[in-house]
Amino acid sequence: xxxxVRFAPSPTGELHVGNVRTALYNWLFARQHGGRFILRxxxxxxxxxxxxxEERIMEDLRWLGLDWDExxxxxxxxxxxxxxxRLAIYWEYAQRLLExxxxxxxxxxxxxxxxxxxxxxxxxxxxxxxxxCRHLSESEAQKRADAGEPHxxxxxxxxxxxxxxxxxxxxxxxxxxxxxxxxxxKSDGWPVYNFAVVVDDLLMRITHVIRGDGHLPNTPRQxxxxxxxxxxxxxxxxxxxxxxxxxxxLSKRHGATALRxxxxxxxxxxxxxxxxxxxxxxxxQGVGEVLSREHVxxxxxxxxxxKAPAIFDLQKLKWMNRxxxxxxxxxxxxxxVFPYLQRTGRLPAAADAATRAWLGRVVDAVLTxxxxxxxxxxxxxxxxxxxxxxxxxxxxxxxxxxDPGALDVLARLEQELADVREITTETFRAAVARVREQxxxxxxxxxxxxxxxxxxxxxxxxxxxxxxxxxxxxxxxxPQPIPSVxxxxxxxxxxxxxxxxxxxxx
Ligand code: GLU
Numbered sequence: 411x412x413x414x415v416r417f418a419p420s421p422t423g424e425l426h427v428g429n430v431r432t433a434l435y436n437w438l439f440a441r442q443h444g445g446r447f448i449l450r451x452x453x454x455x456x457x458x459x460x461x462x463x464e465e466r467i468m469e470d471l472r473w474l475g476l477d478w479d480e481x482x483x484x485x486x487x488x489x490x491x492x493x494x495x496r497l498a499i500y501w502e503y504a505q506r507l508l509e510x511x512x513x514x515x516x517x518x519x520x521x522x523x524x525x526x527x528x529x530x531x532x533x534x535x536x537x538x539x540x541x542x543c544r545h546l547s548e549s550e551a552q553k554r555a556d557a558g559e560p561h562x563x564x565x566x567x568x569x570x571x572x573x574x575x576x577x578x579x580x581x582x583x584x585x586x587x588x589x590x591x592x593x594x595x596k597s598d599g600w601p602v603y604n605f606a607v608v609v610d611d612l613l614m615r616i617t618h619v620i621r622g623d624g625h626l627p628n629t630p631r632q633x634x635x636x637x638x639x640x641x642x643x644x645x646x647x648x649x650x651x652x653x654x655x656x657x658x659x660l661s662k663r664h665g666a667t668a669l670r671x672x673x674x675x676x677x678x679x680x681x682x683x684x685x686x687x688x689x690x691x692x693x694x695q696g697v698g699e700v701l702s703r704e705h706v707x708x709x710x711x712x713x714x715x716x717k718a719p720a721i722f723d724l725q726k727l728k729w730m731n732r733x734x735x736x737x738x739x740x741x742x743x744x745x746x747v748f749p750y751l752q753r754t755g756r757l758p759a760a761a762d763a764a765t766r767a768w769l770g771r772v773v774d775a776v777l778t779x780x781x782x783x784x785x786x787x788x789x790x791x792x793x794x795x796x797x798x799x800x801x802x803x804x805x806x807x808x809x810x811x812x813d814p815g816a817l818d819v820l821a822r823l824e825q826e827l828a829d830v831r832e833i834t835t836e837t838f839r840a841a842v843a844r845v846r847e848q849x850x851x852x853x854x855x856x857x858x859x860x861x862x863x864x865x866x867x868x869x870x871x872x873x874x875x876x877x878x879x880x881x882x883x884x885x886x887x888x889p890q891p892i893p894s895v896x897x898x899x900x901x902x903x904x905x906x907x908x909x910x911x912x913x914x915x916x
Contacts, residue, residue: 416611419433449480475679513563680702740774747786796866835877
């Protein structure tokens with residue numbers, strides 16, 4: 411028997427991490443078993459469903475590398491794969507259930523039902539439908555329907571236990587008594603989720619239903635429908651809830667939860683793939699947690715998935731992403747950071763080879779500070795901005811201004827660099843060494859004023875890396891020019907003189 415699994419999102423919003431993990435586990439299971447991974451769009455909620463979301467969901471899945479074998483875009487033997495295009499199929503099955511007596515017409519109005527709910531609340535018991543229309547005679551129900559009286563179709567729930575062996579949760583048992591006769595087709599003719607899903611899973615020959623445990627209460631209802639249709643149900647695997655670091659259900663309060671937000675922040679697909687697979691499954695001891703797609707395909711086992719809630723640890727995701735970023739070729743990173751810097755107006759619309767090579771140096775200088783790529787904008791302020799009036803906010807900058815020895819270091823460095831033909835890391839170091847000999851200052855006393863003068867900031871990437879970045883940067887055609895090392899020293903010394911003159915109390 412070929413394994414056939416499905417991912418069945420409702421296109422009512424962005425794909426969030428819980429759904430993505432569901433998609434991922436389904437995909438892994440299909441690929442591991444040489445099976446089929448099916449994408450089915452559950453768009454029966456007319457008001458909230460949007461084609462645009464459907465497209466975004468597909469885009470996100472593709473970005474993560476989760477390809478599907480059947481779906482609304484690629485077609486397949488068991489389509490259509492959009493529920494809104496399957497209404498006739500649901501009606502056919504509803505008719506069958508009606509004829510066999512498994513379903514009945516219910517003429518209760520919304521007011522009738524609200525009264526029932528009200529009574530249940532007053533008596534402090536959980537609500538379930540009273541079954542008022544259950545006993546209407548077939549001829550009467552037919553007559554009222556023919557007369558055009560609005561009605562729903564309800565499923566006639568039997569009594570007795572409903573049991574299944576869940577791959578993740580083990581044996582599960584429900585008593586049918588707690589489930590009232592539920593609606594399968596609404597008065598407007600649209601099927602209700604539980605019914606549409608069963609018809610689809612049945613006709614699409616789904617062998618395993620892997621989904622979030624939010625659907626647990628639906629499963630007994632779905633099993634009753636399989637029973638009524640005389641069909642063997644698929645195997646069920648209900649994945650645990652994902653919690654935030656504080657132990658409450660992951661939600662907007664915890665920050666980003668949509669895959670797209672992580673994408674836009676510059677998390678790479680390999681990192682999210684790796685991180686998400688660990689939300690509920692752990693590799694064997696000693697293997698480590700950084701796992702390639704191929705490795706995960708070898709190791710993952712649905713039977714090992716934990717029923718304990720998974721914790722979404724953002725720090726761990728950041729670590730994972732840093733790990734993958736560091737392993738990427740520089741050229742790929744340059745391409746990836748380009749749009750972030752371009753959007754802020756720091757780079758031209760297209761970069762020539764020299765600019766790309768320079769950007770490689772920039773990325774290399776700040777990479778260890780990046781959890782995700784959008785942080786490049788913040789982390790490269792030290793390269794693209796040289797703003798001495800803002801620098802005054804740092805006490806360390808004021809210290810330099812008040813230290814004649816520090817200013818002397820800078821003046822001498824300027825002199826030493828005056829005749830240097832090309833300022834590189836090496837020639838710069840040599841000039842600094844001469845200043846050390848002349849002044850006797852070393853270590854922090856020597857380098858700190860230099861850093862402050864060149865960057866306007868007390869900390870940042872190594873000077874060895876910044877010096878060529880400033881030098882080469884100053885020769886490029888950038889929207890906002892970058893001052894060279896010499897220009898920085900000159901600007902700083904002039905500025906220092908002026909600031910000191912303006913505050914004679916010093
Ligand atoms: N459309 C449902 C959802 O988005 C999934 C249905 C299922 O997996 O059974 O939650």
